[in-house]
Amino acid sequence: MNVTVVGAGYVGAISATVLAYLGDRITCVESDPVRLAAWRSGTDPLREPGLGDMLRRVDVRFVPHADFADADAILVAVGTPMGRDGRPDLEQVETAAAQIGARARPGAVVLMRSTVPVGTCDRLQSGPLHEQRVVSNPEFLREGHALRDAFFPDRIIAGGPADARATVAELYGRIIDRYGLPRDLSADNGSSGPVPFRWMSATSAELAKYAANGFLATKLSFANEIANLAQAVGADASAVLGSMGLDPRIGSQFLRPGLGWGGSCFPKDTRALQAIGDGMGYDFLVLKAAIEQNARQLRGFAAAIERELPQGATVGLLGLAFKAGTADTRESPAIALARLLLRAGLAVNAYDPAVREVAGDLKIRVHSTAAEACDAADAVVIATEWPEFAAIDLGAVRRLTRGDLLFDGRSVIAPAAAAAAGFRYAGPAGFSERSIEMTAVQRLRLGTAA
């Protein structure tokens, strides 16, 4: 099949690479000259694990403009960042749709891989893309695992005009049948058999994407609430959450307490899902609480650090990416934390295995090793769950630091190991700053409340 992919970011570049590997003729359009030059020189500007190597094995034509005339299928994978009002900014989608509508042949299938509000595909179908067939085909890959997720997805969701279904099924046929996929990658979910391919209306497919991200974000917020409550009542959060995860109806993923969720998808997708409800006069209570809890979680963690440190003190910040395995810092809680700490008059020396620079207005120093970032620090703060930080030599770090505080915002360090290295340890819920309330709760429990 002749396939044109619009946008060479995480979703576009991965889709292009995977489909090229499976034998389609792929053109990938990228309007950002810096990104385009990187792809053309064989460098992966996203530093997504395995992508650069895979790309060198396949034939993807990266271009600044496409004429779309030969394309049987066109994948739209442009950005849909959060707009000022919390709703997605669809400017890139509208531009791409206008370009495609003006040049693509009638009947070509346009797959919307970008995450767009409910109703967008139908609107484009009756507008600029009225001669094409518009299918909502949301992407579920995880940055850091993107290549594997694209070759071995949990499900493929698509919806649109019935006569587009066969084209979509053909496009993903080898992935669905798990045929001819790279042997050096394998599904990490252990599943075999055909990948579930669910065909539905475009509206349902659009909502299915937001529903999945909204639920995952809510699960993280719930886990953080449990961890905070565990601290307040003197329970062991990891024991409580670990036992919850053993229930197959709950599952063990997304239960690790942290300083809050972020990234290029959860914040904007939860806000967009809330806006979808608001637009219909529906008050999505659970989701709104999850969003609010997330903001409170980060503020609480920052406040716990600020309480322990005098103005002018230095923090060694380990982690800048929004999660491990990626260089992506969009809506990163680590970056948001750095801003709060700077605002509180603290100095920040940071290190991240994948992030070498930050926005110019963020006045932190980015070092090239964890040791440099922690040198003479008054407190060490872990903000991204990189395995490197979980395995860090705490004794060596403690010998470098001036202070003995370790704030583990990602629950990657065993408190006992921190104590053995001479650190005073605080998890994502901070120290027992609620010790007064805790004492009250314990007194209540003992029936000795004053």
Ligand SMILES: NC(=O)c1ccc[n+]([C@@H]2O[C@H](COP(=O)([O-])OP(=O)(O)OC[C@H]3O[C@@H](n4cnc5c(N)ncnc54)[C@H](O)[C@@H]3O)[C@@H](O)[C@H]2O)c1
């Ligand atoms: N990143 C993820 O993990 C992920 C996962 C699932 C879904 N999504 C969704 O997929 C979409 C893309 O996400 P991303 O992270 O890949 O975004 P991204 O910002 O990394 O990439 C989008 C790319 O499209 C390019 N572009 C925009 N308009 C263009 C045009 N008219 N012609 C050519 N190129 C154009 C941009 O320059 C950019 O490089 C978003 O809607 C996002 O919510 C992202």
